Amino acid sequence: MDILPARPAPPPVPRLEQARETLHWMLALLPALPFLISALLPPLNHDVAAVLNFSGRWLDGERLYTDLIDVNPPLIFIINLLPAAMGNLLPINPVQALVLCVLGLMAGSFWLCWRLLPLLALPPIMRVGALGVLPITMLGAGYDFGQREHLMAITTLPYLVLAALRAEGRRAPPGLTLGVALLAAAGFALKPHFLAVPGLVELWVFFCLGPRRAFRDPVPWTMGGFFALYLLSLPLVFPLYLNQVVPLVLGNYLSLTGLGWWQVLTTERMMPIGVLLLVLGALASRGGTAPGRPVALAALGCFIAAFVQSRAWSYHIMPSKLLLGWLAALLLTHWAGRLMAPARAERAAAPAAAIAAFAIGLFHLMGSEAPYRQITWSWSRGGLLTEQLRREAYGERLLVLSPDVAPIYPALNYIRAQSTLRTMNLWLLQGVYHQCPTNGARYREPWDMSRTEFFVYRTVAEDFARAPPTAILVSDNAGITWCGNTHFDLITYFSRHPLFAEGFSHYRLAAAFEGYRLYRRED
Structure with missing residues (x-):
């Protein structure tokens, strides 16, 4: 019997080349470091902190949508139960627990992308570039770290890689596919506006595969099943959200700060991202590769979601910005690979990833509130308020x-x-006083109040009388339009209720700072 000669072993990689590649990978991670440090330092984003606070109160026994009324659907509060519970059980506070949970989600998303990208027929320079800019892509949210839009963007990344794979008619291992689909569905379910993203991406996959193959694809069915179960839970588990909160949102919240459609598109946040989306989207559709096309569609879906919310706040446009940064890196590495010989392109993969990461880091730094909020926190209004309350009302x-x-x-x-x-702030009161009373009065009498206003007026007074708090923090500015040259005083407004007036008589002014007054109970 002839014995086949042993296959020669591949030549060892020179140590110098290994060290150089390691250095380039470290350089690719370096731009994400300032954003990581910013995420670990105060302040936590105010909306994220408010949702976490509500989940903690829910965990402590208060009833969601009865004692805790907010515009957000229940999923984000359910998710925040984990860091709230960790803060109670572990020697860390809930804020630290939430940051760790989001970083863990990032690590999971990176691992899923790392598993999926080799399944695509990508040249090494593009595969390495896509992985190399993932850390800065996920951490580039800055001050909006942990926002619902940020969580959605993190969970979307492996879904987009999987979409590119599916569009080519190939499949990932079943367990991996199921995990990616469920993770993405949870992210998209955080807000109904986010459904624009899977809507566009799945439509693209459908046209790539054709009807017969698309209907056999388990991903849209898995995601659709998740959405259906979540929708079913609303009337069954959270009926008050549909019966009480949604009417309040439609009647009061949407009118507070909405802009016209042309005003939204021409804001300093939306317009630059819109122009960049047009440019990169056109390049991805004409000369890009498979991963670039679903990323461009997802960025478009995120832009649509930001537009329909009619506010153009920083976190609304943030997912589009993150995805466009990733798309730019995909396109640049794709073109760089085409300009070089294959062997040279493979050697240039790690340096290209480092260069792309630095460029994307600078892109996300422009217009970002981080790390500047972290640097100025100790002497900012929020930092000074925190220290004053720490001295006066800790715990x-x-x-x-x-x-x-x-x-x-x-x-x-x-x-x-x-x-x-019962609410995070007095947004309901702002909504009912969006316009001055027609009779010229500064405050409506109880018999003239709408059901919404009387609900706020009554529950604040009754809750206050039933379980008097240790202290009352009152804003000098009620955020309500002046009427007849008279400002809206919150204490005067609620003191018209006998229960509130009697209870407030036991409180004395303890401090005034940063536009707030703090009253403490005497007995």
Whole structure:
């Protein structure tokens, strides 16, 4: 019997070349470091902190959508139960637990992309470039770290790689496919606006595969099943959200700060991203590779989601910005690979990833609130408020009468104080006083109030009388339009209720700072 000669072993990689590649990978991770440090330092994003605070109160026994009323659907509060519970059980506070959970989600998303990208027929320079810019892509949210849009963007990344694979008619291992689909579905279910992303991506996959093969694809069915179960849970488990909160949102919340469609598109945040989306989207559709096309469609879906919310806040446009940065890296590495010989392109993969990561890092740094908020936190309004409350009301129950989410949150999170207000702020009161009363009065009498206003007026007074808090924090600015040259005073407004007036007589002014007054109970 002839014995086949042994296959020669591949030549060893020179140590110098290995060291150079390691250095390039470290350089690719370096731009993400300032954003990582910013995520670990205060302040936590105010909206994220407010949601976490509500989940903590829910965990402590208060009833969601009865004692805790907010515009957000329940999924984000359910997710935040994990860091809230970790903060109670482990020697860390809930804010630290939430940051660790989001970083863990990033690590999971990176691992899924690392598993999926080799399944695509990509040249090494593009595969390495896609992986190399993932850390800065996920951490580039800056101050909006942990926002619902940020969580959605993180969970979308492996889904887009899987979509590119599916569009080529190939499949990932079943367990991996199921995990990616469920993770993405959870991210998209955080807000109904986010469904624009899978809508566009799945439509593209459908046209790539054709009807017969597309209907056999398990991903849209898995995601659709998740959405159906979540929708079914609303009337069954959270009926008050549909019966009470949604009417409040339609009647009061949507009118607070909405802009016209042309105003939204021409804001300093939306317009540059819109132009960049047109340019990169056109390049991806004409000369890009398979991964670039679903990323471009997802960025478009995120832009549509930001547009329909009619506010153009930084976190609304943030997912589009993150995805466009990743798309730019995909396109640049694709073109660089085409310009070089295959062997040279493979050697240039790690340096190209480092260069792309630095470029994307600078892109996300422009217009970002991080790390500047972290640098100025100790002497900012929010930092000063936090320190004052730490001295005056650490761990106490507080009635907070204010239109502000920031800087009330994350101040309450950092001082471990519990708000007794049923809403995060007085947005319902702002909604009903969006216009001055028609009779010229500064405050409506109880018999002239709408059901919404009387609900706020009554529940604040009754909750206050039933379980008096240790202190009351009142904003000097109610965030309500002046009427007849008279400002809206929150204490005067609620003191018209006998229960509130009697209870407030036991409180005395303890401090005034940063536009707030703090009253403490005497007995």
